Amino acid sequence: xxxxxxxxxxxxxxxxxxxxxxxxxxxxxxxxxxxxxxxxxxxxxxxxxxxxxxxxxxxxxxxxxxxxxxxxxxxxxxxxxxxxxxxxxxxxxxxxxxxxxxxxxxxxxx
Amino acid sequence: xxxxxxxxxxxxxxxxxxxxxxxxxxxxxxxxxxxxxxxxxxxxxxxxxxxxxxxxxxxxxxxxxxxxxxxxxxxxxxxxxxxxxxxxxxxxxxxxxxxxxxxxxxxxxxxxxxxxx
Numbered sequence: 547x548x549x550x551x552x553x554x555x556x557x558x559x560x561x562x563x564x565x566x567x568x569x570x571x572x573x574x575x576x577x578x579x580x581x582x583x584x585x586x587x588x589x590x591x592x593x594x595x596x597x598x599x600x601x602x603x604x605x606x607x608x609x610x611x612x613x614x615x616x617x618x619x620x621x622x623x624x625x626x627x628x629x630x631x632x633x634x635x636x637x638x639x640x641x642x643x644x645x646x647x648x649x650x651x652x653x654x655x656x
Numbered sequence: 657x658x659x660x661x662x663x664x665x666x667x668x669x670x671x672x673x674x675x676x677x678x679x680x681x682x683x684x685x686x687x688x689x690x691x692x693x694x695x696x697x698x699x700x701x702x703x704x705x706x707x708x709x710x711x712x713x714x715x716x717x718x719x720x721x722x723x724x725x726x727x728x729x730x731x732x733x734x735x736x737x738x739x740x741x742x743x744x745x746x747x748x749x750x751x752x753x754x755x756x757x758x759x760x761x762x763x764x765x766x767x768x769x770x771x772x773x
Contacts, residue, residue, distance in 0.1 A: 550698070578760050589746060589764035590699065633698050637760055642689065642712030644762065646698030 549573050552634050552647035560655055563624050567650045569617040569634030576636040576645070579610055581619050584631045584649065593619075593632070624654045659683060660765035662747050668771045669737050677732045677768045679747030687752045688730040689762065690722060693744040705730055706752060734770075742772045 552569045559565045571579075579596035594601065596608040596617055607620040617634055631649040659682035669675050681688050687706045691699035701714035705724035719735040728749070734741055748762035 554696075580760055589766050590762075591764070592761045595760065635760075642704040643701035643714055644699075644760065645701070646691075648696070648698045 547572055548647070549576075549645040550634050550636050550647035552650050554648055554650060556651040556653055558653045558655060559624055561624055561626060563654075564620065564622045565624060565652065566621075567619045567632055567634070567652075569619075569647055569650075571615050571617065571634075571636040571645075573636065573638065573645070574615065575638045576615075578637040579608075579617050580635040580637075580644070581606075581608060581617075582633040582635055582646070584633055586630075590633055590646075621652075624652075626654050626656065628652060629654045660747060660749050660763050662745075662765035662768050664768055665766065666769045666771075668773060670773050671737055671739060673737050673772075674733065674735045675737060675770060677734075677745050677747075677770075679730045679732070679749075679765060681728045681730065681747075681749030682763050685749035685751050685763065686728050687750050688724055688728060689748050689750075690730070690732045691746040691748065691764075692716075693746055693767070694740075695743070699746055702732070737772045739772050742770060744769050 581593040582590040583593045584590040596610045600609045605622045609618045633649045634647040636645045661680045663678050689704035690702040693699040704712040708724045721733045724730045744767040746767045748764045
């Protein structure tokens with residue numbers, strides 16, 4: 547079983563829509579969580595860290611539920627430029643490795 | 657751009673050959689890690705280097721090895737190439753908090769795309 551599981555999608559949404567991605571992690575020792583974004587044939591880039599209390603960055607909101615070992619990313623008012631693959635990431639507190647999910651593909655259409 | 661550069665960008669090898677991939681880390685970053693990303697998959701951690709020592713390793717066989725140099729640049733070497741080694745190899749640098757633990761924000765290069773025939 548993969549340490550980080552995501553629905554691969556694709557999610558096809560119209561501009562302006564709200565879309566949510568979910569992710570589960572299996573290792574209860576995971577302490578740090580992130581969402582990375584990867585454009586087609588490009589390198590992953592950090593979108594945002596995920597904090598226990600939930601956090602927001604503009605149109606993006608991340609939530610963490612430690613009891614359920616579940617992470618989410620909400621994108622409001624989707625833009626065409628949001629089209630990308632969103633990678634859910636978990637890491638043990640003293641670890642070095644980032645454990646990436648397979649990614650969820652988002653396509654925002656006009 | 658992240659400031660992390662990798663070379664070569666693309667290469668084709670045959671089974672059994674050896675390959676060396678190179679990475680220059682972003683200025684000020686002393687930790688370098690390598691990830692393998694197969695088509696349709698997320699990146700998988702190979703190993704991390706801090707102060708020229710490997711300080712973390714994923715589930716990859718010993719034929720995957722690396723080096724970090726005093727200027728924090730790094731190499732990934734893969735011996736006895738197999739078809740399944742075909743993938744995008746990503747180098748990432750980051751500053752470390754302490755003892756080589758990275759902050760979780762990795763700055764990736766654009767990768768070296770390896771095809772093994």
